[in-house]
Amino acid sequence: MYDKTPVFPHQxxxxxxxxxxxSIYVFQRLLTTLLLVPLWAIYYSILPRSFRPxxxxxxxxxxxxxxxxxxYKVTEVAGVTWGTRDPSHDPDEKSLKETRFVWVPPLPHELCTGIVNDDQVLPQKVGTFIWPRHSPLSIDVHQEALHSDAAKKLDLEANAADSPPHVIGLYLHGGGYCxxxxxxxxxxxxxxxxxxxxxxxxxIHAVEYRLLQHAPVPGAIQDAAAVYAHLVTHQLGALKGPDxxxxxPNSPIPYHADNSPTPYPTSASVPSISQEVVSSSAEAGHRQATQGHANTDRVAEVRRPRIILIGDSAGGNLVLALARWIRDEGVLPLPDGMVLxxxxxxxxxxxxxxxxxxxxxxxxxxxYLxxxxxxxxxxxxxxxGHHPNDMVYSPYISPASEWVLSVFHGREEGMVDLEPLGPHKDSRDYHDEGIKTYDCAVNGTPTCPDGRSAANNPYIRVPQxxxxxTGFPRVLVVVGDAERLEREVVALERALEYDGVRVRMVWAKDAVHDVLIMxxxxxxxxxxxxxxIGKWVCEVEAE
Known part of the structure; x- marks a missing residue:
């Protein structure tokens, strides 16, 4: 049991x-907890159900x-972390049965703007575990087919019942950033x-982003942004326009005023995940540059795969930060949806x-939190890290905090204002399986009020x-009505609704935090x- 993991500075x-x-503390904590298990089982078996939590x-x-x-108490007392690995090292290839591991280059300098631009936390290469282990009919092959006579045929084949869905996921795991x-x-x-x-x-590209033991803010955002940028530019074929x-490629916005095509990015501008991706992108760029405008019409024949950001717990926080950076900087295309x-x-x-x-x-x-x-x-x-405590109120860190909501929405609606939480507490509203789902109405006027100012906190930036x-993609939010994050998730949903975002809430009756990983x-x-979740993803794919 002896732990050889170094003690991090904050511990x-x-x-x-x-x-x-x-080791002594962890051993006694585990032993006493195991001894309590039969006592808990006997105690709650005897008591009536009304006495259960x-x-x-x-x-x-x-x-x-x-x-x-x-x-989990051992984290607070002894600084123990669960299930972590060094993000700078390759995993043991023998341990991978369902995924393949690739390195994504650091976020390119041209994209290091906004919150990811930090002189003390620098972008690094990012490890990514890709599901499945063996690549299906890859997007890269699909991109190459865009410029061939087989484009229509491949498009029809892709719509076959046994073909892979046209959805790519970027997954950011939970765990409290530690x-x-x-x-x-x-x-x-x-x-x-x-x-x-x-x-x-x-x-699904699962990002091995840096935890707080390895880098403070904005390290995790840099890592998530690097994988997202590489995914949309290399696998989904996003091109840099004159703006x-x-x-x-099928965007209605022309790349040049005369509608002449722009070659795909090369490995010199945005390095690739693999040589296969570089070669297919370069070949596609060469064909596009040499075959002219006829091929831009053909691009529209093949439907671009949708990209969805997925995050649980702290990963959901990181998804919100990544989407905000994409929107605020306005350089990369937004994702098509987010699952929180x-x-x-x-x-x-x-x-x-x-x-x-x-x-x-x-x-x-x-x-259990x-x-x-x-x-x-x-x-x-x-x-x-090196940032002052006031940064915790940044929309990149705490988008559902009372301070942030009061600045953007001119009202102090936070956790204290969300008690009681409303009709979802009524068990009659749940389906037989204990699920309640509803689409939230949108405000329709996503404007920033003039009431409160962010001048007293420079980390609360109000984009012009x-x-x-405003401008966030559609969102699916899953929350349990027995979990500790319930009120702040409700505050998030109301804020999304206020700014006109399409939100679908899924309530899990009597469910704890992050119930899907239990x-x-x-x-x-x-x-x-x-x-x-399946219904919602299919709706995103169909749009």
């Missing part, structure tokens, strides 16, 4: 983070939540594994303006003519969530 002050005390929960569910919550990994053996990989099993995506922005699974959208509660203003998250008795003030604040300060979420839970509820 140096923890006595139990140093060996041999670390949620009456619908089985004894197994109760034990899982209590066990997980008790074990746990988990994109490796297929990580618990969070249950999400891309199931999405691929349901044949909803042609490929300095990238557009897909129990997204963390208000980390600012860990660093309140004054201690008395801190509001504990709800559902302490029904979720911890909310102890000091350890949470320590992780937030480590995540911010844009609201907090090893054991009520499969009736989880299957209901997976079905709703």
């Amino acid at each position: 140096q002050h923890l006595p139990w983070a140093h060996e041999p005390l670390k 949620r009456s619908s929960w089985s004894v197994t569910q109760i034990v899982v939540v209590k066990f997980t919550k008790r074990i 746990h988990m990994s994109a490796h297929e053996k990580s618990g969070t990989s249950r999400i891309p594994r199931r999405l691929m099993k349901d044949n909803l995506f042609q490929e 300095g922005k990238y557009h897909y 699974l129990s997204p963390s959208c208000d980390p600012s509660h860990t660093l309140p303006q004054v201690p008395a203003s801190r509001r504990p998250r709800p559902h302490a008795d029904t979720d 911890l909310d102890t003030p000091e350890p949470r604040a320590l992780l937030s300060r480590t995540f911010l 003519g844009m609201g907090l979420f 090893a054991t839970w009520d499969e009736r509820v989880r299957e209901g969530v997976w079905r709703e």
Whole structure:
């Protein structure tokens, strides 16, 4: 059990983070928790269901939540992290059965603008685990076919029932920016594994972004942006136009005033994931440059695959930050949709303006997440790195915080204003499988109010003519009504709705945080969530 992992700087002050005390503490915590398991099982088997944390929960569910919550305490006391790996190292190839690993080059200098431009945190190459291990009919081959006489035939074949769907996913795992990994053996990989099993995506690129142990803000955003930029420019064929922005080949915006085609980016401007991608892109660019305008008409014959950002917990927070950077900078095309699974959208509660203003998250008795003030604040300060604490109120970090909402929407609607939470609490609104789904109405006037100013916090930037979420792609949000992030997720949904974003909410009855990654839970509820995700992804693909 002896842990050889180095003690990170932000854990140096923890006595139990140093060996041999670390192993001693972890061993006794695990042992005592295992001893409590039969006691919990007996206790809740004897008591009436009304005494359980949620009456619908089985004894197994109760034990899982209590066990997980008790074990997670070792992170606060001994600085233990779960399921992590060094993002700068190659994985053991023998450990990969379902995915293939590739390196993506650092974010190109020309794209290092906005929040990703930092003189102390520099872009690095990024490891990516791609589902499935063996590439299907690849987008690169598809791109090459755009400029051949077989384009129509391939398009018809792609629409066949047994062909891969025209959807590419970019997955950002959860874990509070300090746990988990994109490796297929990580618990969070249950999400891309199931999405691929349901044949909803042609490929899913799981990003091994830098956790706070390795780089503070904006390291994770740089890594996610690098993979996204490489994906849209190399696999989806986005081209740089005369306006300095990238557009897909079938975009109605001309690349030049005379409609003459622009060659594909080369490996010199944006290095490729693999030599296969470079060669196919270069050949496609050569054909496009030599065959002229006739081929631009042919481009429209083949439908561009949709790209969807997927993130759970902290990964959902990172998805929101990535989408904001894409929108704010306006250089890369926006994704076609976002799937947010129990997204963390208000980390600012860990660093309140004054201690008395801190509001504990709800559902302490029904979720495994911890909310102890000091350890949470320590992780937030480590995540911010060299930036001052005020940056935690940036829309890139806490888009659903009261301060951000008051600046953009002219109202102080935060966690305190969302109690009670409304009709979703009524169990009669749920389907038989414990799922409630509804599309949120959009405001229709996504403008930025003139009431409050961001002048007192330079990290709250109001883009010219844009609201907090103006221009964001459509969103699917999954949340459990027994999880600790419930209120901030509701604040996020209302903010998205206010700015005209198409939002679909999926409520999982009596579900804890990030229920889809749990090893054991009520499969009736989880299957209901997976079905709703499948319907939504198919709608995005069909548009």
